[in-house]
Amino acid sequence: MIALTIAVCILTIVVLICVLALVDQYRTLEVVRSELGLNDTPEAIALPEGLPTPPSAAGLPAEFDGHDRLIVLILSTMCSTCQTIAKRLRGEVPHGVRLVIEARSHEDAETWLVAARMPADRVIVDEEAKIATALDITVAPSAVVFQDGRAVSAQTIPSFRQLEALLAAPELITVPERQAGVA
Amino acid sequence: MPELLSLLVRFSAATLLLYAGTRKLAEPRDFRLTLAALAVPGKGALAYAVPLLEIATAMMLAAMPWPMLTAFMVGVLGLSFAGAGAIALLGGKNIGCACLGRSSRPLGVRQIAYLPLWGALAVLVLVDQSGLRAEQGLWTLAALALGLAVLAGLRGFPLARENRVFTRAVVNKDIS
Numbered sequence: 270m271i272a273l274t275i276a277v278c279i280l281t282i283v284v285l286i287c288v289l290a291l292v293d294q295y296r297t298l299e300v301v302r303s304e305l306g307l308n309d310t311p312e313a314i315a316l317p318e319g320l321p322t323p324p325s326a327a328g329l330p331a332e333f334d335g336h337d338r339l340i341v342l343i344l345s346t347m348c349s350t351c352q353t354i355a356k357r358l359r360g361e362v363p364h365g366v367r368l369v370i371e372a373r374s375h376e377d378a379e380t381w382l383v384a385a386r387m388p389a390d391r392v393i394v395d396e397e398a399k400i401a402t403a404l405d406i407t408v409a410p411s412a413v414v415f416q417d418g419r420a421v422s423a424q425t426i427p428s429f430r431q432l433e434a435l436l437a438a439p440e441l442i443t444v445p446e447r448q449a450g451v452a
Numbered sequence: 453m454p455e456l457l458s459l460l461v462r463f464s465a466a467t468l469l470l471y472a473g474t475r476k477l478a479e480p481r482d483f484r485l486t487l488a489a490l491a492v493p494g495k496g497a498l499a500y501a502v503p504l505l506e507i508a509t510a511m512m513l514a515a516m517p518w519p520m521l522t523a524f525m526v527g528v529l530g531l532s533f534a535g536a537g538a539i540a541l542l543g544g545k546n547i548g549c550a551c552l553g554r555s556s557r558p559l560g561v562r563q564i565a566y567l568p569l570w571g572a573l574a575v576l577v578l579v580d581q582s583g584l585r586a587e588q589g590l591w592t593l594a595a596l597a598l599g600l601a602v603l604a605g606l607r608g609f610p611l612a613r614e615n616r617v618f619t620r621a622v623v624n625k626d627i628s
Contacts, residue, residue: 271586274586274590274594275511277591277594278514278590278591278593278594278597281594281597281598282470282474282507282597284597284598284601285470285474285597285598285600285601285604286474286477286478287478288601288604288605288608289475289478289479289553289604290477290478291608291612292604292605292607292608293479293553293554295608295612295615296611298615299614299615302618309618309621428621430617430621
């Protein structure tokens, strides 16, 4: 009986070692991701005081002013992550989101939108980043959250899953709003 | 010394040694670096010998089959820890302890200060052999090991989930 007890004791210790080794592997993976810059943790963007109010003052369409809560997703034709995010949207702009594309020209934006399979009537083309500059956003992809016509927060969107996480925020689900195409 | 207190001290020490030994075997890199920095001979073998000795001592403290041998093992471990602290202090080196796996705390005065505690534990093992039978002691240690595994698993679960979600995002090309 004592031999069985010793065997069980040793087996539980082996289990403990295996679990600890597994946890160590996950920690190491995190370190590797961090070292290789593969982390897609979103970062908050500080919004300066005195931003234009309402959104239309920053160059966005006037229909934005009337929304309780709205996310303006800013993508750029210059970044590959923006292209990935746009492709993953599969031609649909999510409910409660407006898409702004930074581009050098309308032609540049159109070429990019065709490659991203995104209909041009679903986006606002921001030529020479005038809207982004007015909102003091220098990073793309990023998102600005508007509440009652005021920019309340902004963050980077380093991957599509982080956009999904932002959209899954409970306060965004309850917004009663109809998706409208913006020219 | 009351029997319950004696058992508590013995099993606390056994749990500590079990945790230290298993962490060193599960994450051997930092402990190997510590041994290399201490410039001890046979560091390759010691990287396994020390944690195995810690686990064996934990089992002996739980089962108490041979008190003399158990006290001797506790003494050897206490002296080796204090010796490592002394080498680091005398050499003026800042050597990571890796006492409980990954650790940024340096070896030094702490390990020397704990020597009397290890000595006291060895004496306790010799003078107070009351308590659980060997089998009961081993079952208790197995339960403690299982408890530690569950705690480690709970701690690792968010990491595992994050890695799974991240890997899936890479596969789905959500991250470029």
